[in-house]
Amino acid sequence: MKIWTKDEIIARFDMERAVRMVEQGFIAYSRKTTQVPPIQNFQFEAINGECCIKSAYVDGADTFAVKVSSGFYNNPAAGLPSNSGLVMLFSARTGAPVALLQDEGWLTCVRTAIAGQLAARVLAPPEVHGIGIIGTGVQARLQLEYLRPVTSCREVHVWEPNAERRAQFADDMSVVGFSVHAHDTADGVASNSNFIVTATPSRKALLESNWVQDDTHITAVGADGPGKQELDPVIVSRADVIVVDSIAQCSKYGEVSHALSAGLIQLEQLTELGTLLASGKRGRDDSRGKQITVADLTGVAVQDAQIADSIVGVTA
Amino acid sequence: MKIWTKDEIIARFDMERAVRMVEQGFIAYSRKTTQVPPIQNFQFEAINGECCIKSAYVDGADTFAVKVSSGFYNNPAAGLPSNSGLVMLFSARTGAPVALLQDEGWLTCVRTAIAGQLAARVLAPPEVHGIGIIGTGVQARLQLEYLRPVTSCREVHVWEPNAERRAQFADDMSVVGFSVHAHDTADGVASNSNFIVTATPSRKALLESNWVQDDTHITAVGADGPGKQELDPVIVSRADVIVVDSIAQCSKYGEVSHALSAGLIQLEQLTELGTLLASGKRGRDDSRGKQITVADLTGVAVQDAQIADSIVGVTA
Numbered sequence: 001m002k003i004w005t006k007d008e009i010i011a012r013f014d015m016e017r018a019v020r021m022v023e024q025g026f027i028a029y030s031r032k033t034t035q036v037p038p039i040q041n042f043q044f045e046a047i048n049g050e051c052c053i054k055s056a057y058v059d060g061a062d063t064f065a066v067k068v069s070s071g072f073y074n075n076p077a078a079g080l081p082s083n084s085g086l087v088m089l090f091s092a093r094t095g096a097p098v099a100l101l102q103d104e105g106w107l108t109c110v111r112t113a114i115a116g117q118l119a120a121r122v123l124a125p126p127e128v129h130g131i132g133i134i135g136t137g138v139q140a141r142l143q144l145e146y147l148r149p150v151t152s153c154r155e156v157h158v159w160e161p162n163a164e165r166r167a168q169f170a171d172d173m174s175v176v177g178f179s180v181h182a183h184d185t186a187d188g189v190a191s192n193s194n195f196i197v198t199a200t201p202s203r204k205a206l207l208e209s210n211w212v213q214d215d216t217h218i219t220a221v222g223a224d225g226p227g228k229q230e231l232d233p234v235i236v237s238r239a240d241v242i243v244v245d246s247i248a249q250c251s252k253y254g255e256v257s258h259a260l261s262a263g264l265i266q267l268e269q270l271t272e273l274g275t276l277l278a279s280g281k282r283g284r285d286d287s288r289g290k291q292i293t294v295a296d297l298t299g300v301a302v303q304d305a306q307i308a309d310s311i312v313g314v315t316a
Numbered sequence: 317m318k319i320w321t322k323d324e325i326i327a328r329f330d331m332e333r334a335v336r337m338v339e340q341g342f343i344a345y346s347r348k349t350t351q352v353p354p355i356q357n358f359q360f361e362a363i364n365g366e367c368c369i370k371s372a373y374v375d376g377a378d379t380f381a382v383k384v385s386s387g388f389y390n391n392p393a394a395g396l397p398s399n400s401g402l403v404m405l406f407s408a409r410t411g412a413p414v415a416l417l418q419d420e421g422w423l424t425c426v427r428t429a430i431a432g433q434l435a436a437r438v439l440a441p442p443e444v445h446g447i448g449i450i451g452t453g454v455q456a457r458l459q460l461e462y463l464r465p466v467t468s469c470r471e472v473h474v475w476e477p478n479a480e481r482r483a484q485f486a487d488d489m490s491v492v493g494f495s496v497h498a499h500d501t502a503d504g505v506a507s508n509s510n511f512i513v514t515a516t517p518s519r520k521a522l523l524e525s526n527w528v529q530d531d532t533h534i535t536a537v538g539a540d541g542p543g544k545q546e547l548d549p550v551i552v553s554r555a556d557v558i559v560v561d562s563i564a565q566c567s568k569y570g571e572v573s574h575a576l577s578a579g580l581i582q583l584e585q586l587t588e589l590g591t592l593l594a595s596g597k598r599g600r601d602d603s604r605g606k607q608i609t610v611a612d613l614t615g616v617a618v619q620d621a622q623i624a625d626s627i628v629g630v631t632a
Contacts, residue, residue, distance in 0.1 A: 001418070083411075092360060
């Protein structure tokens with residue numbers, strides 16, 4: 001078994017290859033040509049910690065993946081990162097361990113940003129005049145970076161509750177070529193954007209429906225587990241198109257689950273990202289005027305399997 | 317994260333400590349002071365392969381465990397072992413990876429034998445006059461070895477379908493101090509033994525009820541997944557005491573599941589090994605004359621967590 005450090009993983013990473021493979025993973029998942037066992041969860045409530053084990057196999061691949069990722073939210077007080085994680089690949093021909101990727105959660109961050117890019121490719125309005133970002137963490141930054149290939153818009157509006165972190169985000173992302181406006185409210189972001197990404201660990205809605213303009217796309221990536229929420233469920237019910245990474249997962253948690261349990265939408269309104277990508281069509285019907293579209297991304301293990309394979313499976 | 321090779325694991329292994337910790341694991345499991353998420357399974361039917369991911373945390377432990385173990389049964393034709401596996405331990409305080417044990421399935425073999433020893437301790441007849449072994453593989457051998465501390469009997473009767481392997485088992489185990497008789501039928505084993513262990517990958521009953529004498533204990537360790545079976549379900553229904561490692565698992569698969577689905581026994585008749593061990597009592601009531609007892613061991617992830625911790629958690 002080859003052991004990969006985070007540096008080695010980053011050195012081998014090829015964004016185009018990873019995007020292509022994650023896209024294939026979503027398509028296979030929606031075609032049900034994958035094996036994705038139920039997620040295993042551990043909760044360590046007394047110390048604000050959690051861990052999940054996600055595993056997946058895409059039919060025909062050389063390997064299957066087991067990912068262990070944890071969030072221990074008291075860690076920063078002790079000077080440690082909240083998140084850690086690793087991915088293991090095993091041979092689908094012999095069962096033998098093939099690779100251990102000690103990515104410390106890096107691959108999870110990137111595969112989530114890739115999902116955002118793929119959603120944007122099929123759901124972004126034809127002309128994005130402002131990109132709204134709710135959240136200023138690693139994932140918020142990556143989502144913005146990964147939008148570069150799918151829109152020429154560099155006008156960015158950002159909000160999170162903490163003013164210092166908003167300012168820091170604006171400074172940092174300006175350096176890499178965006179024109180960033182930090183707002184005092186999420187309303188300010190929504191009023192100035194027609195493409196919004198929410199990337200926070202919030203447990204209550206941050207974005208209210210009456211702030212969201214017609215003709216807007218919203219990608220929500222924060223609600224990756226029970227109890228999490230970023231969007232007012234009315235936004236989901238207003239949407240002309242609701243895309244999810246996994247109908248099974250998003251109906252249990254994710255933004256869509258809140259709208260479903262409130263009776264605001266029906267299960268039949270959901271389209272999986274993989275189904276949409278396989279169709280080769282855009283998800284919004286631009287001929288029908290101003291549309292609201294929502295992408296609810298909770299994270300599916302096929303993304304982990306595919307991005308890990310994009311590192312390890314390269315033949316020399 | 318420290319990486320342990322199989323040799324390093326074996327060098328550090330302390331049987332008494334491991335037995336004590338696995339026993340504590342069973343007790344905690346039955347007291348429900350553990351977290352044991354549902355097992356993840358992969359099936360690779362075209363090449364006769366399978367893989368399962370078992371995870372567990374025993375409340376208060378320093379670490380939680382994730383075990384990946386696979387059986388690819390076409391491997392031997394290519395000169396490779398059928399089974400492989402590894403165990404990872406993560407900090408229950410920070411989520412960080414602590415240890416990777418590349419045991420190649422060794423720890424799984426041993427923790428299964430330890431479960432057999434624990435069952436024997438509370439269920440073996442007061443005087444064992446003959447030990448019956450059905451199966452001649454690694455697990456059959458280990459089960460016999462691990463009976464040494466709980467019975468002074470060294471008379472062994474063995475059967476499996478293949479005569480050569482029976483003879484080889486007899487030769488090998490005689491060298492290490494047992495008096496071994498290879499039989500042409502399982503009947504021959506049962507007639508001469510009052511303590512029987514079945515340790516095969518069988519998918520149909522190998523041991524018929526009318527062969528089994530009164531006053532016998534039977535431990536079955538082979539039925540660790542759906543479709544597997546070693547005992548005639550009538551044996552289970554004849555038993556005065558039915559002990560299982562996990563009521564949840566054994567009612568889904570394991571020997572007990574066949575007797576349950578045939579309506580031969582009721583769920584209420586099952587006692588968990590951990591409950592019995594915690595009671596400090598023997599499982600058979602020797603005052604009530606000749607009793608049949610059965611232990612159905614399907615393998616619980618707390619065993620993996622505890623045996624791995626018995627290696628890694630030793631303070632210098």
